[in-house]
Amino acid sequence: MNADPFSELIQLITAKALGSGGLVAGGAWGLEIPAPDGVKFWGVAKGKCWIKLEGKTQPLLIQSGEVLLLTAPRALVIASDLEAPRTRLDDLINKRSGAVSQLGDGDDFFMIGGNISLAHAGADLFLGSLPPYLHLSKNSTTATTVHWLLEQLMKERREQRPGATAISSQLAELIFIQILRSHLEEAPSVTPGLLKAACDKRLAPALSLIHCDPSRTWRLGELAAASAMSRASFSAYFKQVAGVSALVYVTGWRMRLARKALLEERLTLSQIAPRFGYASESAFSNAFKRLTGMSPKRYRETGNSDTVDRSA
Secondary structure (H helix, E strand, O other): OOOOHHHHHHHHOOOEEEEEEEEEEEOOOEEEEOOOOOOEEEEEEEOEEEEEEOOOOOOEEEEOOOEEEEOOOOOEEEEOOOOOOOEEHHHHHHOOOOOEEEEEOOOOEEEEEEEEEEOOOOHHHHHHOOOOEEEEOOOOOOHHHHHHHHHHHHHHHHHOOOOHHHHHHHHHHHHHHHHHHHHHHHOOOOOOOHHHHHOOOOOHHHHHHHHHOOOOOOOHHHHHHHOOOOHHHHHHHHHHHHOOOHHHHHHHHHHHHHHHHHHHOOOOHHHHHHHOOOOOHHHHHHHHHHHHOOOHHHHHHOOOOOOEOOOO
């Protein structure tokens, strides 16, 4: 029973960095960025800046070692001074050579931006557990680690040595995970759902059982005992944290794994069905259609239809 529910959730949604780029700036400068299509982060490795988000009255001051993660499509302005002349992102990128752009005069500011792609079942539910944006401050318990990661990412983007793209992607993914970790550990409240459940210490033993053996017909008493709670207490607490009952979670987790298997593996339905606790292909197909609205065959034919494109 060594499953790490949070790590398994990250693997399920296939969180990958699609790319990253740097911005060197100095003097008075401003940058207008249209609303990204999905998840994106900006980390300040040197200096500080103001960020004005669409729909938010007060601007955010982001200092060295701090990161802003945007999970909802909002336009924003990043600037040394919100009254400074502004450049559009497209115009800046068109003039860029390499992975780092220059804005204004000097190099007293360096920022790294990264795009995160989330794919497969559960991505929307995962994002539904997060606020529109997360600000990882320098006072966070993970700030030291994130600052180091930002410095390494800045170095890779500047030097462009062999393997820089691969290393940069790995560093960006680590930054993304650290931001989530910080939010879950330090936020005063987290929306009930997959993300909150995956990081709940009281539910970890029960979730580990479910994740390690999704084919088993789990009984509520077994899961409650694993978490050292009575059936009634476990049922109430599980729904409070996950937003659904434990047995509904079991079925949902199976189907999220099944959706991923249908898209990535060349197995027949008769091979997939028992992996997720169904005695026959028809039983699996009926359950799959009930929860997803389409048959497994149709789902596979449509390709990666549940991919949440988070490239900005």
